[in-house]
Amino acid sequence: MMLLAVGCSFRASSVELRERLAFHPANLPLALDEMSARYGCEAAILNTCNRVEIYLARVTPLAAMTADLVIEFLAEFHRVPEAELRSHLFIHRQQEAVRHLFRVAASLDSMIVGEGQIAGQVKQAYELAQQRATAGPFLHALFQHARQVAKRVRTETGISKGHVSVSSVAVDYVRQVFAHFHDKTILVIGAGKMGELTLRHLRQLKPYRILVTNRSLDKAEAVARGCAGTAMPWDRLDDVLAHADIILSTTGATEPIVTLERWEKVRAKRTGGPAVILDIAVPRDFDPRIHDGELTCLFNIDDLKRIRETTLQDRLKHVGPAEAIVEQEQRRFLEAWHRRRNGPIITRLRQEFETKTQAVVQQLLQRLNGRLTEADRKDIEGAFRLLQNQLLHGPISALTEEVHDAGRHHTLMEALLKLFRLPE
């Protein structure tokens, strides 16, 4: 079995290089077909914004499959000079390649440890290889096992607990206050870019309506068009604050637009339930003193970032146990693969020996017919069986040990010494 993983990731290559090596989705099938045909092997490509990785496998190593060939292919396909690529690419072989894929699938190699997207991306890479028929028995087994590893790491450790994006954390807070959103009004103040992602997350809650206000009505209308909301004039800010349930503030104001005094007046007019204010502007738009944790829940960008950092720190504590799972699964996968591959060969070997042993024994017994007792016949058969087992013990043990030594090439002499446990 030969397995090769070659690629680049955010760890050792710049975003510019990754952009050049990234496969356009339309070109991925072509690249897979090309590699599989050129090198006569199984192929899969993992192509994300943070990594481009090629996995090649050959069950029977008929010819060498070197990393140089893959680098040459990448350079040719993307029209990038080879010399530029070499120092930025990683190369993993055999067990290391298995371990690398498992770590990637389990998000241990991700920019944000525990992120949930990578498992889906690994699955997509495998599915495409399956569709193009470039995934054979080895990559099929490998990627399936990688999925199980990802699942195990996710469920048995806390590595993917909590949210790490500011907008996801914001929505978590909103859900601590409100149970249903079909009757809620979201107010967007300002048109800051930072608020776009948070607004996208909030829209997924399917609120009753979205109101947008800005000092410039044109900008308010532009934002409202983008989020199926309604633009409101700036001079009605107090009125809309009194009716909004969730307020997202992203202005570029240099001073708070809603002071404590202003908010007290707004609150006196409010008849609904609590208000959740997500103030992600810098400097802050809302006076932090208005937060009371009940009728007014105010979370600014510092609060949201602090939670993100805390979550990331917590996740790092689970890396050790996750790595242990990867190690364990790597061993399991390789042992299972070798058993599957070697099992039929061992069975054939035994059958072959059995047939030959029986032939020799029968010949001998016929020659000695009449001169042996039943006990003598049994002794002779037992002796030949013992010889057969002792002869086979060496080769079968050597095949089992190959799990830990896979990919190492032996000369015929070395193979004989190893198979029959002969001293060098």
Add this chain to the structure above:
Amino acid sequence: MGLVIPYNGEVPSDSFLDPITNMPIEKITRLCFGASYAVALLLELIQLVWPRWGQRFIGLAFGIAGLLAHSLFLAWNQPSLATQFGSMLFLAWILAVFYLYGAIHHRKLAWAIFVLPLVLGLVLLSGPLPRPGVVERSWLTSWGLLHGSLLMFAAVGVCVGFVASVMYLVQVRQLKAKVPPGQALRLFSLERLEEMNRRAINLAFPLLTAGVIVGLALLIHGDSVSGDWAAPKTIGTGVLWLAFLLVLFLRYGVHLRGRQLALLTIVVFALMVFTLASSHPMVQGGSE
């Protein structure tokens, strides 16, 4: 469960066996299900500080075992709802079902640590209560049973309101301190808790009112075993009803919400506990 059989302490000669433990059902005691609930609560508390996969399921298994034993105890002994002993154990049973429902349907929430202490408290409080002897004739009437049942179901509403209110206050505290959602005690949202409290109060008040009316009628009829107009339980129930009325007025008349409403609900619960305690043998210094 509605049929009242005077329980005179004798064990029937034909013993039925608990299908799971093969234990004669008559040997099931409050200790059996009380201990199960206690272990379930302990495991939930441990899970908070030392989360382990499977621990919650084991706790749930103990909770289910407790509820099963509790059900068999009630089915076998059939304590009357007209007695304090019976009403406390039935109330505990209903709350145990409430706990189990929440533990299964909202298993990610810290549900058990709020509900199980109530269940355990009721089971413990029923301890010193006298086993009902031959219940007086008046309580064998439908009216006595109706009075007891209405008050018991009203108490369910008060307990649910209490649980929702305590959770609400804890959630407010977490939000005020901006505890990261991943580190906070997982509870329902403020909105959901307020709804739960509101529905519990809305349900409990009419039941309490009806129970009080039936009780008044029985007192007027002069045929009650529970005491007279000046009995602590009678006065306590009256005060409780007035407190309820006040809470409803503040909620719907003055539109009081949130933390203040939660605190008032807790006060109502405390009044209910006081009413129960005022006629408890431990407080009175003897049996009724």
